[in-house]
Amino acid sequence: MAAEIWSETEEFLSGLLCPPDPDLARTVHVSEQADLPAINISALQGKQLSLLAKMAGARRILEVGSLAGYSALWLAKALPPDGRMVTIENNPVHAVVAADNIRAAGLADRVEVRVGNAAEQLALLVAEQADPFDFFFIDADQHNNVTYFEGCLRLSRPGSVIVFDNAVRSGEVRNLETSNGAVRATQRVLELVSGSDRVDGVVFQTVGRRGHDGMLVVRVR
Numbered sequence: 009m010a011a012e013i014w015s016e017t018e019e020f021l022s023g024l025l026c027p028p029d030p031d032l033a034r035t036v037h038v039s040e041q042a043d044l045p046a047i048n049i050s051a052l053q054g055k056q057l058s059l060l061a062k063m064a065g066a067r068r069i070l071e072v073g074s075l076a077g078y079s080a081l082w083l084a085k086a087l088p089p090d091g092r093m094v095t096i097e098n099n100p101v102h103a104v105v106a107a108d109n110i111r112a113a114g115l116a117d118r119v120e121v122r123v124g125n126a127a128e129q130l131a132l133l134v135a136e137q138a139d140p141f142d143f144f145f146i147d148a149d150q151h152n153n154v155t156y157f158e159g160c161l162r163l164s165r166p167g168s169v170i171v172f173d174n175a176v177r178s179g180e181v182r183n184l185e186t187s188n189g190a191v192r193a194t195q196r197v198l199e200l201v202s203g204s205d206r207v208d209g210v211v212f213q214t215v216g217r218r219g220h221d222g223m224l225v226v227r228v229r
């Protein structure tokens with residue numbers, strides 16, 4: 009019963025707050041046609057990221073985990089015209105689909121799809137002395153979230169925002185005995201955030217079509 013209410017409420021709110029967008033619709037369609045897993049964020053989550061990025065005044069965005077480019081499009085559309093975004097994807101098939109969708113949306117001039125392992129790509133960006141990013145979205149292999157957190161911090165500036173998807177996982181995050189490596193990594197990131205003078209953070213819990221989850225939102229002091 010609760011799941012039905014969550015799902016219907018998500019549909020209602022999306023209908024009100026997420027007007028149809030042909031680029032996003034195309035991305036979902038192409039992703040289905042290419043048989044990619046349907047594990048992209050929801051429209052409401054996309055809107056949430058887009059507003060957070062705008063509130064942070066983001067001009068440079070870094071994403072880990074592109075899949076077909078759905079969340080990348082939400083974020084790229086939140087950038088000013090001279091903004092820049094890098095999205096990292098290690099699966100070459102996913103990366104091609106993402107790059108096609110970004111091109112079709114006319115955003116290829118501001119979004120670079122980097123193909124490769126995210127830990128290596130983050131280290132490469134540090135080595136390249138990339139300008140700091142204002143906003144990060146981490147949505148890949150979660151057991152590596154501690155590495156991604158550390159990489160993002162090195163690529164951040166005071167005021168940067170780092171968002172992690174799937175920070176709640178039906179409440180599994182509170183299970184300190186869990187053997188799930190993804191959840192354990194999220195717990196470790198939460199510990200690092202809670203014990204840090206350098207960052208502050210909060211988790212926005214969400215419910216919807218895919219159940220109970222949440223995003224960890226961290227701000228670099």
Ligand SMILES: C[S@@+](CC[C@H](N)C(=O)[O-])C[C@H]1O[C@@H](n2cnc3c(N)ncnc32)[C@H](O)[C@@H]1O
Pocket residue numbers: 047048049072073074075076077078079080096097098099102124125126127147148149
């Ligand atoms: C949940 S999906 C991303 C969904 C996307 N953010 C969206 O909402 O549209 C996770 C993606 O991360 C990629 N991925 C997994 N491990 C990775 C790694 N070590 N380096 C880079 N990408 C990785 C997967 O291939 C997959 O496409």
